[in-house]
Amino acid sequence: MELLMSVRPGRGCTVLEVSGELDMATSPQLRQALQGLVDAGDRQVVVELAGVGFMDSSALGALVEMYKALRAAGGRLSLAAVQAPVRNVLTVTSVDRVIHVYDSVQAAEADVPSADDATIG
Template identity: 70%
Template sequence: MVEVRGELDMATAPQLREGLQQLVDAGDRQVVLDMAGVGFIDSSALGALVVTFKSLRDVGGRLRLAAVRPAVRGVLRITSVDRVIDIYDSVQAAEADLRSVDGAAGG
């Protein structure tokens, strides 16, 4: 689980993208982002999330967003990112889904 805080915009998107790519490069395949501390997201940060989603998908992994605030959820819905990246009401729900998927895969 990775906790993300603050505004995700063109100033912070490169750091977000780099940090998430480091997780993928380190072998993480199931990433949950705790978005409870994020009050704003712009297109550059959406791009970073989509790039991470694709990187994880390409190696058989998944990206999950958890505890997304209503304003941010609205941006994800308007841009249809919520149709691609799974969104959960809480970190616990995202991690429970993660465990159920791992259990179904025998691991």
């Protein structure tokens, strides 16, 4: 199955919409797309997974790797609109304890730290 991705601006973040299966064949595309966002200066990234019904360990690795890259750059990676089979993978592997998972993109956007939050402290 072909992996489709598109980027759009969100409220205080960048949204990467992903559709297809995330597996060993497609996870490099996901990693490359996320790395491109980091390289472009995006720091608050929400990955919308509403169109993803399958995710394997290689895709989990890509997400964790890019979570760490964004965190090191002072940003955050979040997941949104995750279907039940993918949510089960995130739960079983405890990745959902590290990367924030939201029911919708709107919920993820509402939880994006504002620029004011970043300057406090």
